[in-house]
Amino acid sequence: MKINKNMFYIQPTEKWIDEVVNVINENRLNPEDSKFMMAFFSSMDSEFVDYFLRNKMQISSFSGHNFHIFTPLIFEEKVIPDEEWRTIRNEFKNSGIPISTEPTFIFFNISESKQNRYEPHFFAGFECTTFNEFPRKLKNAIDKSIEIKNTNQLSKKLIEVFCSKNIIPIDKVDNILRETISCRLPQAKIFISHSSIDKPFVHKLSKELSKDSSLKFWIDENEILAGNDIQETISRSLKEMDYLLLVISENSIKSPWVNFEVSQFIGFAENNRVIPIILSKGQKFSDPINNLIRRLKYIDFSNEKNWNESITSIKLALSKKTCNESLFNEVEVNFNDAVDNAVIGNNNKITINQIKKKVVQKYPENCIGADTVKANYIGYLIERYNVYKKYELAKDQVNYSIFASHLKRRYKIAPTRTLYNLHINKFDELSSYIQSRIDQTKLAKIKGKGHKNYSTFEEFEKEQR
Numbered sequence: 001m002k003i004n005k006n007m008f009y010i011q012p013t014e015k016w017i018d019e020v021v022n023v024i025n026e027n028r029l030n031p032e033d034s035k036f037m038m039a040f041f042s043s044m045d046s047e048f049v050d051y052f053l054r055n056k057m058q059i060s061s062f063s064g065h066n067f068h069i070f071t072p073l074i075f076e077e078k079v080i081p082d083e084e085w086r087t088i089r090n091e092f093k094n095s096g097i098p099i100s101t102e103p104t105f106i107f108f109n110i111s112e113s114k115q116n117r118y119e120p121h122f123f124a125g126f127e128c129t130t131f132n133e134f135p136r137k138l139k140n141a142i143d144k145s146i147e148i149k150n151t152n153q154l155s156k157k158l159i160e161v162f163c164s165k166n167i168i169p170i171d172k173v174d175n176i177l178r179e180t181i182s183c184r185l186p187q188a189k190i191f192i193s194h195s196s197i198d199k200p201f202v203h204k205l206s207k208e209l210s211k212d213s214s215l216k217f218w219i220d221e222n223e224i225l226a227g228n229d230i231q232e233t234i235s236r237s238l239k240e241m242d243y244l245l246l247v248i249s250e251n252s253i254k255s256p257w258v259n260f261e262v263s264q265f266i267g268f269a270e271n272n273r274v275i276p277i278i279l280s281k282g283q284k285f286s287d288p289i290n291n292l293i294r295r296l297k298y299i300d301f302s303n304e305k306n307w308n309e310s311i312t313s314i315k316l317a318l319s320k321k322t323c324n325e326s327l328f329n330e331v332e333v334n335f336n337d338a339v340d341n342a343v344i345g346n347n348n349k350i351t352i353n354q355i356k357k358k359v360v361q362k363y364p365e366n367c368i369g370a371d372t373v374k375a376n377y378i379g380y381l382i383e384r385y386n387v388y389k390k391y392e393l394a395k396d397q398v399n400y401s402i403f404a405s406h407l408k409r410r411y412k413i414a415p416t417r418t419l420y421n422l423h424i425n426k427f428d429e430l431s432s433y434i435q436s437r438i439d440q441t442k443l444a445k446i447k448g449k450g451h452k453n454y455s456t457f458e459e460f461e462k463e464q465r
Contacts (some may be wrong), residue, residue, distance in 0.1 A: 008088045009072060009095075010180055016070045017184035023068070024186065025210040031110055031118055031186055034066045035145035035154075040089060041071075041103035043079050047131035048103050053077075067142050096173040102127045105141075106168065107158065109151055110185060118185040120178055122171045123151040126162035137161055188318050191241040193261040195251035201279060201301070202247065208311055209318075235383050238265045239376075242273065243318060246293065249279035253286075260386075262289050263404050266418065275317055278302050288405045369420030374427050377460045378419065381434040382407075384454045388441040407434070431457060 024031055041048040052059065052071050059069050072088055073080055080088065093099045097106055107124040128134055140161045148154040159166055190209075194202045234257075238244070244265045252258045262285075265274065276298035284290055299313045300306060369375050385403055404419065411422055411430065422430060435454060438444055444453050 007091055007176070008084060009091050009177075012072055012075045012088075013070070013177075013180050014184050015075075016068075017181055020068045021184065021186055022210075029066055032112065033149065034068060034110065036108050036110075036120070037067070037069045037141070037145075038092075038097075038106040038108075039069060039071045039073075039103070040092065040097075040099045040106070041073060042085055042089070042101070043073065043082055045103050045131075048134070049073070049079060051131070051135065053079075062142055062146075065146050067145050092177070094174075095177040097122070097177075098125065098167050100127060102129050103131075104128075104167075105162075107145070107154075110181075118182060120173070120181045121151065122168050122173045124155045124158050124166050125168040126158065126164045127167065128162065128164070188242045189240055190243045190245060190318065191238060191261070191265065192245045192247065193252070193258050193265075194247035195249060195255040195258060197251040198247055198249050198279060205245075205277075205301075205311075209314065232383060232387070234261060235264055235379070239379065241265065244274050245314070246274055246276050247279055248276055248283050248285075248298070250283055252279075253283050259285070259289060262293070266292055275299065275314065277314075364421075366424055367421050368424055368427055368430070369418070371424060371427075373461050374424070374457075375420050377457050378427075378430060378434070380460060381431060381438070381454060385434060385438050385441070388438055388443045388453065392442050403437075 020034070020036075023029070024034065039048075039052065043049060052074060056077070062069070072092070073085055089099055098104075104125060104127050106122060108120045108122040110118045110120050113119045128137070141158055144154060144157045144161060148157060155166055155169075192202050192206060238261065244262065246252075246258075246262060262274065274293055274296060276293055276296055278298050278300045279302060281302050285293070299310050299317070301310050364370060368378060382404060389403070407413075407419055407430070408417075410433075411419070411426065413419060413421060419430075438453050444451070447453070
């Protein structure tokens with residue numbers, strides 16, 4: 001959709017969303033956990049104007065806690081003239097937001113749509129005919145918005161907070177305003193798989209790439225909380241990622257967690273969503289990971305002098321406009337001592353056609369991968385097996401890719417395909433086999449026959465609804 005830039009509200013809305021995205025990136029927040037409030041009032045509502053001008057820094061601090069406020073009247077810390085404000089207010093009103101002459105506060109959140117992009121969902125709006133008690137109401141509204149994720153439940157609480165009816169019980173906001181917000185939101189989710197020893201490089205890399213507001217990064221230390229199951233948290237997060245940046249170094253090839261992350265991600269996505277980054281040359285993962293990634297073009301960070309060019313290459317590869325399934329040409333690259341023979345750096349720039357983001361059905365309809373619930377259940381069972389198997393081995397001996405490779409060999413899956421390419425008719429057989437392998441582990445035998453080692457598909461399906 002082509003956005004009419006002559007509309008008065010476009011620029012301030014885009015600027016606000018850009019600022020919000022920077023905060024989301026800097027604080028490693030999940031965009032889907034955020035709540036947004038648009039505050040509409042005129043310069044005649046002097047108490048509201050003074051309040052938001054005086055408390056700008058304090059209100060902005062809530063952005064670090066997933067609550068973001070937009071005041072269209074106040075743009076770049078200046079109050080917009082009444083004539084322009086009336087135009088802006090009417091444009092918002094025509095877009096489907098029922099603004100009257102009274103101060104009005106509109107709430108929305110964002111979620112991932114079927115088109116694999118973030119879009120706003122407007123779920124509540126309230127008028128405030130008087131400034132009395134407004135600061136207290138705003139504080140309570142912020143607290144409730146941060147505390148309650150479900151928008152239906154939140155709407156009911158906000159009605160109590162504002163002591164007013166919800167003027168947006170149904171979202172009827174038009175596509176132009178939606179697109180204005182959507183086009184500025186993060187589009188690519190990126191997992192950086194690396195050894196903890198290489199964190200200084202990863203922090204420098206993510207800081208540089210985070211300047212691009214269309215990207216969102218996942219780094220373990222920011223996402224895994226105390227008490228979380230590390231393996232399950234990583235697996236769950238990998239399912240949501242668009243790309244995996246694989247940092248290849250003498251440290252990462254020895255890391256069981258890096259091996260686990262790569263094998264898990266390739267199980268969820270095609271291997272052309274993996275972008276290898278060479279930090280030190282002459283390194284090689286063990287099979288089957290080496291076989292899966294050795295044909296992918298890589299980006300060389302082994303020479304500090306090439307930093308800017310390498311950053312540019314990553315940005316091109318991660319661009320939201322380059323989500324074509326053939327992102328990388330298959331070029332033979334061996335991650336071994338002969339890697340110096342490969343053409344790298346300036347002589348092997350990544351050139352990508354700048355095309356519009358296109359959603360491609362990843363798996364044919366007759367594959368397990370085409371059924372989201374069944375695919376998730378297989379992933380869940382594999383996770384359970386790895387959790388139970390971990391009990392038998394020393395921590396540094398766990399190789400999480402072995403079982404997935406075994407399943408691919410057992411069901412004769414081609415090297416360039418994933419387990420989810422298996423025909424849907426094989427789902428019951430595959431499920432039963434993985435369940436039997438879980439039951440055969442030492443941990444399952446110790447727990448005994450009466451212990452439930454995994455959910456049945458029917459139980460899992462019910463939980464997914």
